[in-house]
Amino acid sequence: MDKDTFLTEHKENVRRNRMAQSGFWKWSTLLLLVLMIIGVYTYGLPGKMTEQSQEQASERAVAFLNENLLAGFATASLESATEENDLYKLELVISSETSEEKENATLYVTKDGELLFPSAIDISDFQSEETITEEADIPSREASGDLIVGNPNATLSIVEYSDFECPYCGQVYWTMKLILDAYPEDVKLVYKTFPIPSHENGQKAAEAAKCANLQGKFNEYHDTLFENQDSLKEKNLKQYAEDLGLDTEAFDECLDSDAMAEEVAADQQEGIALGVSSTPTFFIGEQRISGNEKFSTFQKVIEEELAKISS
Known part of the structure; x- marks a missing residue:
């Protein structure tokens, strides 16, 4: 041969x-x-x-x-x-x-x-929607007890409806890190849990994040989940809590008892009322961004909203 x-x-x-x-x-x-x-x-x-x-x-x-x-x-x-x-x-x-x-x-x-x-998609009822909606009539989406990433005293809030198991949310997670690094005094991320029903681990991951928040570790736990999206089984969620130094007995009890399920549902209902139907969806001031957009898209909206605040 x-x-x-x-x-x-x-x-x-x-x-x-x-x-x-x-x-x-x-x-x-x-x-x-x-x-x-x-x-x-x-x-x-x-x-x-x-x-x-x-x-x-x-x-x-x-x-x-x-x-x-x-x-x-x-x-x-x-x-x-x-x-x-x-x-x-x-x-x-x-x-x-x-x-x-x-x-x-x-x-x-x-x-x-x-x-x-390969497939056929029915678009007979489709109505075009802008990725970014300017000057939208959007009510306040912040409340006490919100999950905050970044400087809690920042001037401008980016409210994100997200699912820890959503691949697009995992991609835009890195963009948000860059945004928060670029605007450490001006911008904070308000994270709203919006698990998609078809994602097997999304619901429990959302509850786990809220359980971690009870112990003041939401930031770290949030990052850990997005950096380990392929490992979000309950055993993984509990292991991350131990790795981050949480009181594991209290965390496990919180997660096992579904103590945060109602809070997760409240975030979802709030999002649905605002027209959220997919993740990630962002509200920045009076503007809305849907999907895994690039850094410059967020930057443009942030600059516009900061200008409104300072004027």
Whole structure:
């Protein structure tokens, strides 16, 4: 066997092993990601497009997946095909060739069998909303007992509705650290717990943060949770309390008894009343920012609001 052949086979074996070890969901997600990146992938023959039967379009789409995207490590099989608006909706089962794992997937194909989509999103009722809403009629969102990060005596408050398990919240956490470092005397962060129901550990993490606040350690605990987002099980939450020198008996009792559940719910209800539907959502003075925005976006709003205060 020559060197090139050996290296080629070795690379292929490594690729297959990594697929098997990394978990089935990773490569099935990769499939959808590839399809999302290409958006619309044309794989038909040149010439005039004509409508195909549901069976023909389905067979063509499945063949394309198996021969081009899944070849060598998985096989797609058609479970059902239905007509939805001007598309054929395909329900597939993707079976791993390196394990016994399977994943369900939904794809859409045009009726001419030429264009394949990874998903369809209904935007018929969509209404555009600015990321930042200026001069909004927003009531005060601060109260005694709020969770404060930074200088509690700062002039301007950034009120954040957030979920410790939310990946975008984890990303914007680092931006907030930069903001607080840039405005140590002028800006503070008021943290509001808004755990998303689909996040398995978000609720308990929110309660744990409030339990830590009872012992004056919210800042440190807040940072620890965001810097360890992959480890937010209850055992982790209790370990962080011990690591930070909290009274673990009092902390564990607080967490186990759901003592902070009502306070977390109160934050959520307050947010919902203000129109919060996703995390992170920020209120800075009279302006609102939704999502993981960059430093300059926050800086612009902060400067505008500080100018209003000083004028």
